[in-house]
Amino acid sequence: MIQIDKALFCDMVKFYGEAFHLPPLAAKIYSYLIFDFEREGVSFDEFVVVFSASKSSISSNLNLLLNLNIITDFNKIDERKRFFVMNEKYMKIRFEEIIEKMESELSLLNKLKAFRNTSDENALRKFEVYSNLFNKSITNIKDTLDQL
Incomplete structure (x- = not known):
């Protein structure tokens, strides 16, 4: 036991x-x-x-x-x-799936931004903040996975 x-x-x-x-x-x-x-x-x-x-x-x-x-x-x-x-490989598999979901959501966000085609500064700033969050998170997880 x-x-x-x-x-x-x-x-x-x-x-x-x-x-x-x-x-x-x-x-x-x-x-x-x-x-x-x-x-x-x-x-x-x-x-x-x-x-x-x-x-x-x-x-x-x-x-x-x-x-x-x-x-x-x-x-x-x-x-x-x-x-x-x-x-032992499950954590890597799990985080690769998380990356895929974040990349898909980022792609949808960019398509939504293009569709909306706004000049509203506040809306554009929010899109930029969300995009930066996704990009930094994706990069950080990928860099960490490379170390494993």
Whole structure:
């Protein structure tokens, strides 16, 4: 069994449940895996014991996390069991999706500005502020991802 800090675990379950729009058990599974610092993996059976949940509930929530690329699974050479770990690449995938959404919104904002074709100084200033915010945020996230 993995050692966890219960208060921190509860905070993480709430945060990741909301951030990733996960059902409660999936958020618990993901949060539990974060405490697997050595990345040894957690078996299906351990999840059943730790969360006192049915095998079908554990299975469907693991499959959800696998389908979302939030976790990955592997088999150890000497065992038939599957083990689950956090997907180390997930944060990069998540932030690349955020960049795509910001770039799409920035494109829409520029099209709206062109369509409106206003000379209203206040409106133009707001468009400029929004555009700068998007551009700086996109650049900052891309630069940070390059460092990972």
